[in-house]
Amino acid sequence: GENVEQHPSTLSVQEGDSAVIKCTYSDSASNYFPWYKQELGKRPQLIIDIRSNVGEKKDQRIAVTLNKTAKHFSLHITETQPEDSAVYFCAARISGGSYIPTFGRGTSLIVHP
Amino acid sequence: GAVVSQHPSRVICKSGTSVKIECRSLDFQATTMFWYRQFPKQSLMLMATSNEGSKATYEQGVEKDKFLINHASLTLSTLTVTSAHPEDSSFYICSASGGQANEKLFFGSGTQLSVL
Numbered sequence: 089g090e091n092v093e094q095h096p097s098t099l100s101v102q103e104g105d106s107a108v109i110k111c112t113y114s115d116s117a118s119n120y121f122p123w124y125k126q127e128l129g130k131r132p133q134l135i136i137d138i139r140s141n142v143g144e145k146k147d148q149r150i151a152v153t154l155n156k157t158a159k160h161f162s163l164h165i166t167e168t169q170p171e172d173s174a175v176y177f178c179a180a181r182i183s184g185g186s187y188i189p190t191f192g193r194g195t196s197l198i199v200h201p
Numbered sequence: 202g203a204v205v206s207q208h209p210s211r212v213i214c215k216s217g218t219s220v221k222i223e224c225r226s227l228d229f230q231a232t233t234m235f236w237y238r239q240f241p242k243q244s245l246m247l248m249a250t251s252n253e254g255s256k257a258t259y260e261q262g263v264e265k266d267k268f269l270i271n272h273a274s275l276t277l278s279t280l281t282v283t284s285a286h287p288e289d290s291s292f293y294i295c296s297a298s299g300g301q302a303n304e305k306l307f308f309g310s311g312t313q314l315s316v317l
Contacts, residue, residue, distance in 0.1 A: 122305065122306065124308075129292075130311070131294060131308040131311050132308050134307070139304075179306070186252060194243070
């Protein structure tokens with residue numbers, strides 16, 4: 089089955105700095121890679137996703153890059169703000185409703201004002 | 202994005218009682234729903250995959266007689282924690298697949314279960 093490794097487990101940055109979270113996956117059949125942000129006690133929210141036919145995707149301060157050959161993908165947050173503080177999860181799955189997504193262990197991002 | 206509603210958001214119950222959690226997809230049909238359990242500061246632990254009209258598929262180590270899952274329609278799945286005990290206390294979250302390619306995963310708001 090799929091195995092997703094996520095690093096780092098904790099990331100502390102100053103407001104305005106950039107933050108990068110990295111994930112690797114093992115199953116070359118995986119073709120959809122979402123990122124979720126979860127605030128304490130709340131549901132994970134989809135913040136950005138990328139499909140395997142694309143190498144990079146950007147949405148304002150957030151970007152995701154994918155290297156299919158190396159089987160890794162990364163989340164980049166620029167100009168971080170205190171409200172970006174949360175736990176971020178990466179995931180990998182095969183497109184299709186019944187395929188089980190595999191989640192990373194999560195990264196706790198702390199943005200200091 | 203699509204909306205998944207989960208109720209109740211918080212339950213406090215006595216040991217030995219059963220608790221039912223509902224998960225509804227409000228604006229799309231969810232042929233597949235996933236149930237997760239999450240401990241504080243940990244990742245999402247998949248409990249079972251629920252397909253509409255068929256029996257749920259449980260992950261290894263999850264007792265199917267303890268955690269009853271029903272997916273009777275394309276918009277509703279329920280998780281019943283039977284004879285709950287303090288060790289069942291946790292945050293339970295459902296999710297449903299939707300989107301154009303049926304690949305996006307949308308989460309319910311979660312249920313914090315506390316068993317006394």
